[in-house]
Amino acid sequence: xxxxxxxxGEPSSSQAVRKIIPMRRTGTWITAIIxxxxxxMVIDSLANNPNLNWAVVGxxxxxxxxxxxxxxTIWLTVVTIIIGYILGTGxxxxxxxxxxxxxxxxxxxxxxxRSIPLLVLLLFWFNIAAIYPRIEVPFSDQLIWIASLVSxxxxxxxALSAPSQQLITTMMAALFGLIMHExxxxxxxxxxxxxxxxxxxxESATALGLSKFRIFTRIILPQAMRSIIxxxxxxxxxxxxxTSIVSVLAVEDLLxxxxxxxxxxxxxxxxxxxxxxxxxxxxxxxxxxxxxIERHYARGSRSSESPAGMAIGFVGAQVARVLSxxx
Amino acid sequence: xxxPSAVVEPLVRVTGVRKSFGSLEVLRGVxxxxxxxxVTCVIGPSxxxxxxxxxxxxxxxxxxxxxxxxxGQLIGYREKNGNLHEMRDAEVRKQRAEIGMVFQxxxxxxxxxxxENICEAPRSVRGKSKQEAExxxxxxxxxxGLVEKVNAYPGQLSGxxxxxxxxxxxxxxxxxxxxxxEPTSALDPELVGEVLDVIEALxxxxxxxxxxxxxxxxxxxxxxxxxxxxxxxxxxxxxPETFFGNPREDRTRAFLRAVL
Numbered sequence: 001x002x003x004x005x006x007x008x009g010e011p012s013s014s015q016a017v018r019k020i021i022p023m024r025r026t027g028t029w030i031t032a033i034i035x036x037x038x039x040x041m042v043i044d045s046l047a048n049n050p051n052l053n054w055a056v057v058g059x060x061x062x063x064x065x066x067x068x069x070x071x072x073t074i075w076l077t078v079v080t081i082i083i084g085y086i087l088g089t090g091x092x093x094x095x096x097x098x099x100x101x102x103x104x105x106x107x108x109x110x111x112x113x114r115s116i117p118l119l120v121l122l123l124f125w126f127n128i129a130a131i132y133p134r135i136e137v138p139f140s141d142q143l144i145w146i147a148s149l150v151s152x153x154x155x156x157x158x159a160l161s162a163p164s165q166q167l168i169t170t171m172m173a174a175l176f177g178l179i180m181h182e183x184x185x186x187x188x189x190x191x192x193x194x195x196x197x198x199x200x201x202x203e204s205a206t207a208l209g210l211s212k213f214r215i216f217t218r219i220i221l222p223q224a225m226r227s228i229i230x231x232x233x234x235x236x237x238x239x240x241x242x243t244s245i246v247s248v249l250a251v252e253d254l255l256x257x258x259x260x261x262x263x264x265x266x267x268x269x270x271x272x273x274x275x276x277x278x279x280x281x282x283x284x285x286x287x288x289x290x291x292x293i294e295r296h297y298a299r300g301s302r303s304s305e306s307p308a309g310m311a312i313g314f315v316g317a318q319v320a321r322v323l324s325x326x327x
Numbered sequence: 328x329x330x331p332s333a334v335v336e337p338l339v340r341v342t343g344v345r346k347s348f349g350s351l352e353v354l355r356g357v358x359x360x361x362x363x364x365x366v367t368c369v370i371g372p373s374x375x376x377x378x379x380x381x382x383x384x385x386x387x388x389x390x391x392x393x394x395x396x397x398x399g400q401l402i403g404y405r406e407k408n409g410n411l412h413e414m415r416d417a418e419v420r421k422q423r424a425e426i427g428m429v430f431q432x433x434x435x436x437x438x439x440x441x442x443e444n445i446c447e448a449p450r451s452v453r454g455k456s457k458q459e460a461e462x463x464x465x466x467x468x469x470x471x472g473l474v475e476k477v478n479a480y481p482g483q484l485s486g487x488x489x490x491x492x493x494x495x496x497x498x499x500x501x502x503x504x505x506x507x508x509e510p511t512s513a514l515d516p517e518l519v520g521e522v523l524d525v526i527e528a529l530x531x532x533x534x535x536x537x538x539x540x541x542x543x544x545x546x547x548x549x550x551x552x553x554x555x556x557x558x559x560x561x562x563x564x565x566x567p568e569t570f571f572g573n574p575r576e577d578r579t580r581a582f583l584r585a586v587l
Contacts, residue, residue: 209424
């Protein structure tokens with residue numbers, strides 16, 4: 001026994017160091033070459049395609065009208081996301097509350113506004129005047145009656161109302177439609193995130209005597225963020241591009257601005273490319289943001305970073321360095 | 328109702344407490360009295376209602392019958408015209424703040440550092456300043472022997488360390504009563520000792536504690552009173568010497584034979 005263990009325990013000279021020969025990955029190489037060749041052909045066909053007219057693209061990329069449209073797209077997206085997620089968080093909290101009425105209302109909202117296509121919803125808002133011709137302050141009749149009694153003068157019964165068409169501009173119609181749509185999706189994303197937090201967290205915070213609001217904002221929500229952010233990132237990007245639908249209401253967003261120009265000069269494809277380039281840039285910026293927000297909420301967890309995440313982090317760091325050098 | 332020996336009102340008094348989940352009756356009229364400064368260990372088979380009893384004492388669960396009082400104050404209800412009125416959340420919170428609880432699965436807040444875990448409740452519930460809360464946290468960390476982990480996150484700690492932090496977090500509220508719900512059941516065997524040592528030191532300092540546990544050695548060593556529960560009832564209770572040395576009830580004897 002002891003002889004055998006000493007023989008295997010020590011590296012014997014008869015067992016010379018053997019080289020490890022990696023397996024040949026012929027298949028991997030062949031597939032890679034084929035895919036690269038196809039990619040090169042596609043890129044070549046686009047880059048050297050006279051119909052794409054890259055010169056026109058370059059001319060219009062920073063045209064004032066395009067930049068104004070770009071700005072509209074950005075702020076529409078930002079305002080929609082912020083208000084949509086605030087409403088969505090409220091809806092999620094309602095849905096998780098023990099109050100049956102709040103619960104049902106939240107469920108009904110999500111059910112309804114996830115069922116209506118965004119385009120249809122926008123068209124409803126655009127035609128709001130056909131549903132509610134005038135918009136008035138609540139109890140305006142009574143208020144006016146009291147005011148006329150107090151002042152002793154006849155008051156115009158329409159003083160506290162205005163025609164919908166005047167009050168709700170197309171921009172507001174677009175914004176309302178987008179927000180209502182986004183809130184319904186945000187509610188489900190936030191609710192899913194909250195449900196992903198272990199029940200013991202709520203329990204131990206309750207046992208410590210923390211208030212319900214404090215437990216929600218300090219304990220549950222920050223942990224829910226870890227599963228909210230990836231889904232929300234998706235919906236942010238979806239909304240960014242979803243804003244292009246408002247072009248049907250003649251809101252001058254990025255796409256509509258491009259359309260205005262190509263209706264004038266007939267360079268349809270190059271101007272669609274201009275819009276596309278900006279959408280790609282905006283989406284990339286959002287992705288970088290998402291990476292940093294995810295990293296922020298991953299505090300305390302030991303999950304390793306994905307290569308894609310590291311690449312985004314690297315790109316983000318380079319961009320930040322270039323920007324700081326410029327200043 | 329008062330026990331003949333108890334001259335002083337016990338800190339915790341549980342009388343005829345009933346609790347059901349749906350049709351399942353988990354507590355079927357439990358009586359228990361814990362004097363201030365006393366350590367009570369509750370043992371019994373799983374499903375006997377031990378944990379539920381603890382959770383009723385700080386009103387994490389609502390009871391359906393009987394009464395629980397801590398420090399002479401009814402928990403979760405106010406007596407008015409002979410009726411029991413359910414308390415508002417804010418009032419229950421005040422009562423809970425006086426009762427520390429340590430869970431089987433630690434339940435530290437994973438997104439907060441050890442310091443933030445300990446300071447959260449003293450700051451938001453007691454309104455302590457950051458400096459005050461942090462100074463107190465350092466004292467407690469010294470007590471549980473984890474001063475060097477002050478900036479660590481729970482995920483970077485062993486189970487035993489997490490449970491010691493959870494004890495420090497509960498103590499930061501300066502409770503009059505500590506409830507331990509199987510504090511070592513989720514731990515690797517070699518980590519049980521360090522947690523029990525902390526609890527034992529706490530007992531020696533005069534803290535009133537109710538400990539639900541499967542650690543019979545600990546119960547024998549530390550408890551002033553051992554309570555055996557089975558099927559939602561207290562079957563037998565007594566000082567550890569007589570409880571372990573000469574149990575009265577058959578069910579107690581059968582249980583002790585199985586676990587010892």
